[in-house]
Amino acid sequence: MTDAPRPQRLHIGLFGRRNAGKSSLCNALCGQEAALVSPMPGTTTDPVEKVMELAPLGPVVLLDTPGLDDAGELGAQRVARSLRAVREVDMALIVLEDCLWGLPEQQAVRALRTAEVPFGIVCNCRDAGMAGMARNWRPPAADLPAGVPLAVCRLPSGEDGASLANAAADLAEVRELLAQLPPREDEAPLLRDLLPEGGCLILVCPQDGSAPKGRLIMPQVQAIRDALDGQALCMVVTDAGYAAALMALREPPHLVVCDSQVVAAVAAATPPAVPLTTFSILMARLKGDLPLLARGAAALRRLRPGDTVLIQEACSHHPQADDIGRVKIPRLLARLAGGEVACPMLSGRHWREYRSGQPARAVVHCGGCTLTRRQMNQRLEEAARARLPMTNYGMAISLAQGVLERVLSPFPEALEAYRAAALDAAHNTGQD
Structure with a gap:
């Protein structure tokens, strides 16, 4: 427990074409062969994470992603997975082979800007002449907002210890670039x-x-x-x-x-x-939008027997006999609804993956201890856009136990949001 928990680490995504040098950059930054490197295109087929300390940023998670120019039906799925990873990072590097710029890079820029992720460009140049040219090169202005930083490096094609050591020493520009990127929003204290x-x-x-x-x-x-x-x-x-x-x-x-x-x-x-x-509730405030989660809890007051509520867990784990998400929460929701409620479990999956003819009335999410604040807020924002109320385990339990207002009282804004939403719920259902 002496290491920084993964959710509190800065998540840095590496994006680019196949064989642009993403995995080599990942290995050079951490000084070891964390990601497999090969001359064959498409070596990285799934995102690869490496936890490390990276000066001057401190504890980080490097996320190496599949190539954005992958081909075929399976390749398209890998590209989609890489672009989904944009939502999980706090900052990003778009890695280029020399100065090669085109549709894959434009796609990455659009995804990063949509997700409001700060990013920079790294030109991985194979020789000194190209490196000199790259320092005076910029992508087309129509593709890139002003002020995006650019770094040049020469990454090795091999992954022996000597080449990794040389590459690590040649990354001063990349480290300076990362230091320029705006830091993520400071997390509030827990309590x-x-x-x-x-x-x-x-x-x-x-x-x-x-x-x-x-x-x-x-x-x-x-x-x-x-x-x-x-x-x-x-x-x-x-x-x-x-x-x-x-x-x-x-x-x-x-x-x-x-x-x-x-x-x-x-x-x-x-x-x-x-x-x-x-x-x-403390974790909900730390990770996400507490008033929004409080409003989501109020939506559970409208439940009726036969309704569907999605249970979402960020990680996969071996369930206990009296598992909170599979047994206790459904039992409490049935008490609120006055009858059985369908509670499909999405363990390690996103609520968008739910497929059924019965529309969901709400999502009850776990505490999200394995998620970063950005990842949790992405889920909240996506649910809000879909007009799908979302709350978390703790709020649902406190609501069913009749003490939610009591445990929200240290947070006046969230308490007011819950009360306002509860009045709306009562009005919509004809309750007093």
């Missing part, structure tokens, strides 16, 4: 802005059968670290020890954060004047 200096925080972390053995889950670890960064006094207890923790304090805590699955019991035991929220 320390909710506490006074030296404030007291209680984290309620149940250790049931679904908890990983010998460790805490990522949101709990991140909460502890953020509390320490804020110089807070942090108590970590199980739900069974929560009442004793409250009694041990001379003064009430400044904030209580609990797992969504025990929120009803924790809310009942917490004094009304003590702010209470859940790890899921």
Whole structure:
């Protein structure tokens, strides 16, 4: 747990034609053969990730993608996969063979500009003469916005240790280019802005059968670290020890954060004047648009028996007997609807991949701990454009337990968004 979590790393995408040098650039940047390199076109058939520290940016994930000029039916699928990867990166490099510019590069520029991803151009020149020409070259102005930075490098065709070392030393321009690209939006603190200096925080972390053995889950670890960064006094207890923790304090805590699955019991035991929220809601604020997710939760109030709600998980994992997404959430949604609700599980898949004659009324997403803020917001924005309400596991659980307003109270804007959407839901269904 000493390394930066993958979602907190800057994601850098490498895009370009086959054999332009994307994989060679990836290998040179990390100083090892992370991606397979071959003279044969189309060696990279799936996006390849490499986690590393890259000066001056710090912890990053390099994403090497298939060539944008791949041919045939399978090649078209690879191109589509590369262009989808644009939505997952914080910045990008378009890699050219010498100064070759055409339709594939124009396609990459359009995708990056649409996704509002800052990018630069790297000319991989095979000889010194072409490198000199490339420094005075620019793509057609009609294809490229002004101010896009350009770097020139000479990447090796082989991948032995000596050539990688030489290439790594020749990447000063590329590193300078990356440093010029606008940084991604700074993430808000997870919880320390909710506490006074030296404030007291209680984290309620149940250790049931679904908890990983010998460790805490990522949101709990991140909460502890953020509390320490804020110089807070942090108590970590199980739900069974929560009442004793409250009694041990001379003064009430400044904030209580609990797992969504025990929120009803924790809310009942917490004094009304003590702010209470859940790890899921904190992660929703960190990763995405909290008011938008709160409005999505209000849409669940309109559910009726027989409706369809998509359950979306960002990663694939081995489900437990009482799995939250496959068992607990559908059970709670049935309680809200007053009858059974269809809940197709999209594990590691996008809600767009759902195919059925029954239209979905909403999407309930996991906490997104494996996603970056950009990736989570992309999903939220796409759902909003499709007029498909989206919320997350924690909000759905808190709504079904009747405590959603209580756990949203530390976030006035999100609470107001939920209340406004709930009034609309009541009006549309004829409820009081």
